[in-house]
Amino acid sequence: MDTLISSEKEMHTRYLSGEVKQQLLLDFKKANRRLIFLDYDGTLVPYVKYPHQAKPGEKLLATLKHLSDVSNTEVVIISGRDKAILQEWLGSLDIELAAEHGAWRKEKHRDWQLSALFVNDWKPEIRSVLQQYVNRLPGAFIEEKDFSLVWHYRAADEKSCAMIKNDFLNMMRKYVDDMNIEILQGNTVIEVRTTGVNKGTAGKYWIEKRRSDFILAIGDDRTDEDLFLALPQTAYTIKVGTPPSFARYNLLDNQQPVVIELLEDLVKNEYTT
Numbered sequence: 001m002d003t004l005i006s007s008e009k010e011m012h013t014r015y016l017s018g019e020v021k022q023q024l025l026l027d028f029k030k031a032n033r034r035l036i037f038l039d040y041d042g043t044l045v046p047y048v049k050y051p052h053q054a055k056p057g058e059k060l061l062a063t064l065k066h067l068s069d070v071s072n073t074e075v076v077i078i079s080g081r082d083k084a085i086l087q088e089w090l091g092s093l094d095i096e097l098a099a100e101h102g103a104w105r106k107e108k109h110r111d112w113q114l115s116a117l118f119v120n121d122w123k124p125e126i127r128s129v130l131q132q133y134v135n136r137l138p139g140a141f142i143e144e145k146d147f148s149l150v151w152h153y154r155a156a157d158e159k160s161c162a163m164i165k166n167d168f169l170n171m172m173r174k175y176v177d178d179m180n181i182e183i184l185q186g187n188t189v190i191e192v193r194t195t196g197v198n199k200g201t202a203g204k205y206w207i208e209k210r211r212s213d214f215i216l217a218i219g220d221d222r223t224d225e226d227l228f229l230a231l232p233q234t235a236y237t238i239k240v241g242t243p244p245s246f247a248r249y250n251l252l253d254n255q256q257p258v259v260i261e262l263l264e265d266l267v268k269n270e271y272t273t
């Protein structure tokens with residue numbers, strides 16, 4: 001048992017087999033209280049050139065509605081997105097939301113609230129440093145959120161990007177030591193954010209709040225690893241894509257259709273006798 005637990009803390013790639021999927025469906029069905037954490041970009045919707053283009057389609061909205069309609073099932077979307085866009089895109093659903101990796105929480109029938117007190121005094125200085133690098137890279141831009149500055153470079157030239165990015169990361173080393181910030185590299189983004197904000201602490205809040213006997217978490221990005229690590233060993237944790245992960249399983253990388261299909265299967269199976 002000990003070896004099993006420690007090996008679960010290693011990053012690995014292990015695909016979700018048909019057998020495990022059947023077990024997952026079964027465990028979901030027989031559970032009394034279910035809790036499902038879903039990342040948004042790269043998990044429920046494909047990556048797009050500009051972040052505002054990733055609006056949920058009808059199929060996704062219908063799936064999330066079906067899933068949240070299942071009794072004793074709480075769906076939480078935890079995203080790096082800001083709260084305004086999550087509210088606009090997903091606010092009509094009967095689900096709970098966490099924005100900026102959990103800095104903000106939206107529980108049902110309540111307003112958005114800060115999950116802790118975070119200090120943000122680093123922003124003006126870092127913004128001007130970041131702007132200098134972004135100016136050197138046509139197509140790149142900065143997105144400002146309450147607790148982070150995000151450098152998006154999906155639309156920029158890949159070659160010049162690598163160099164400028166490395167310059168920036170080297171430059172940032174000294175700031176990380178002095179300020180209350182951390183640097184996070186995501187899928188064609190670099191995020192500078194206030195320390196202590198992560199999906200793991202966000203996830204723990206919901207686990208405490210809602211004692212569940214079935215937990216599922218699905219995500220594709222580095223930020224989701226914090227959540228995978230924070231969840232109990234018994235949780236089903238799934239990484240979308242092939243890179244090694246702390247998640248127990250990986251799903252092949254044709255992204256959102258696979259995840260939506262899995263969520264639909266949970267619903268279908270629930271109503272099958």
Ligand SMILES: [Mg+2]
Pocket residue numbers: 039040041042043219220221
């Ligand atoms: Mg993602």
